[in-house]
Amino acid sequence: MSTPTSSRPPAAADRMTGYDLRSLMPMTAEIRDGHLWIGGVDMVELAHEAGTALYVMDEATIRHQLAEYVKWTRYHWPDVDVVYAGKALLTLAMTRIVAEEDCCLLCASGGELAYAVRAGFPMERVQVHGNNKTPAELTECLDARVGRIVVDNFEEMERLSALAADRGVRQRVLIRVTPGIAADTHDFIMTGAEDSKFGFGLNQGLAMQAVKRALALPGLDFEGLHMHIGSQIFALRSYAKAIEVMVAFMSQIRAETGVSVRMLDVGGGLGVAYGVPDEPSTVQEFGKVVVDGIKAECEKYGLPVPRMAVEPGRSVVANAGVTLYTVGSIKQIPGIRTYVAVDGGMTDNIRTSLYGAHYEALIANKADKPRDVVVTVAGKHCESGDIVVRDASLQSPETGDVLCVLATGAYCQSMSSNYNKQVRPGVVFVRDGQWRFSVRRETYEDLMRTDLG
Numbered sequence: 001m002s003t004p005t006s007s008r009p010p011a012a013a014d015r016m017t018g019y020d021l022r023s024l025m026p027m028t029a030e031i032r033d034g035h036l037w038i039g040g041v042d043m044v045e046l047a048h049e050a051g052t053a054l055y056v057m058d059e060a061t062i063r064h065q066l067a068e069y070v071k072w073t074r075y076h077w078p079d080v081d082v083v084y085a086g087k088a089l090l091t092l093a094m095t096r097i098v099a100e101e102d103c104c105l106l107c108a109s110g111g112e113l114a115y116a117v118r119a120g121f122p123m124e125r126v127q128v129h130g131n132n133k134t135p136a137e138l139t140e141c142l143d144a145r146v147g148r149i150v151v152d153n154f155e156e157m158e159r160l161s162a163l164a165a166d167r168g169v170r171q172r173v174l175i176r177v178t179p180g181i182a183a184d185t186h187d188f189i190m191t192g193a194e195d196s197k198f199g200f201g202l203n204q205g206l207a208m209q210a211v212k213r214a215l216a217l218p219g220l221d222f223e224g225l226h227m228h229i230g231s232q233i234f235a236l237r238s239y240a241k242a243i244e245v246m247v248a249f250m251s252q253i254r255a256e257t258g259v260s261v262r263m264l265d266v267g268g269g270l271g272v273a274y275g276v277p278d279e280p281s282t283v284q285e286f287g288k289v290v291v292d293g294i295k296a297e298c299e300k301y302g303l304p305v306p307r308m309a310v311e312p313g314r315s316v317v318a319n320a321g322v323t324l325y326t327v328g329s330i331k332q333i334p335g336i337r338t339y340v341a342v343d344g345g346m347t348d349n350i351r352t353s354l355y356g357a358h359y360e361a362l363i364a365n366k367a368d369k370p371r372d373v374v375v376t377v378a379g380k381h382c383e384s385g386d387i388v389v390r391d392a393s394l395q396s397p398e399t400g401d402v403l404c405v406l407a408t409g410a411y412c413q414s415m416s417s418n419y420n421k422q423v424r425p426g427v428v429f430v431r432d433g434q435w436r437f438s439v440r441r442e443t444y445e446d447l448m449r450t451d452l453g
């Protein structure tokens, strides 16, 4: 798996304003009277009304991204499932948007599945994966009648088959294969396929053994193969290379078992822009590489073209979201650095301290002013590593300003914590000049809800 960071612009004051940062922002972002607006809502007013820290999601951008995936994959081949990876951001409202946009939902745990059930998501469009699904989670999947389960190891296959056979059903499964391609942001490298906790490697024949076992087990309906080569991927040829490997394996499966693979799922991973210099591939380019690649490789081996699936997470929600904070203390250490502390931090965005991720920020109430100072945006938690943006170019900050960190829609709320007994921020969805809480801010009562005293 790659380390999901992005390229880092040099730390320098710049003349950039909110206008220059628009490639990182939701598509509805605009600047009116010096304020940042998203979805027709003034972010400064919103911060004052709804309170900070606050995650803000632009519904139009989310829907647009999902529609782009549907359009540019099915443009090349009619049978493609766009399976949104809920781990990037999952709320009940988000789940309903995914259903309305004709997409499927990828769940990584029983908890994510519970969201799908609660939201009334069509269960035949739910896919569940994970390298160690518990027996309880497998039962939950069968109870909910999920469409597909991505199986990851032999024990799980045996267990799932027994549970399904007990109910007199055959569960559709994909077998997760490690194609031996580890993608990083800009290139791919071949790795030892055995060295992954996910799936079955090809090198020692484990993947073939898994296919044969799945075909033999009475409770399983072997539908096809699954891969996922990493996240925040910029180099599309990593996918092309992995697809070559996977289709060659499909051909081997047909030769050894006579079975044609009905589904090939290439996973997620398309990169997004966190900084202005980042130029990720578009969904259109991704769709073409994946679908044309699978078609061409199948033609090469004389195989029927299977149904396909893609599993985007980050690229659906990252740039649709921002986080709003209120600036608190400002500490200047002459000749060293200025710390601008905000009312959140590593509890709502762990990615800076965990991955060294870089974000861009601006002051929402000074959005038309140049970002002419360099400061470090720090959180309020008891760790020196609690940094939101290191060396941020920013408009001159003052206590009470509304600070907006861009491209925080993916893997921020979903990886949040209650460290220091911090309450998690709410998640607001904005659309057509209206806003609503999708998730309300936690209260101290919420913190103690599970504490039995």
Ligand code: LLP
Pocket (backbone or CB within 6 Å): 004, 085, 087, 088, 106, 129, 228, 230, 231, 232, 267, 268, 269, 270, 311, 312, 313, 314, 315, 351, 410, 411
């Ligand atoms: N499918 C599978 C099987 C996955 O494991 C993942 C992400 C996805 C799809 C969606 O990938 P995406 O399109 O979002 O790249 N916490 C890290 C990212 C971990 C991704 C894990 N798997 C981060 O904050 O960068």
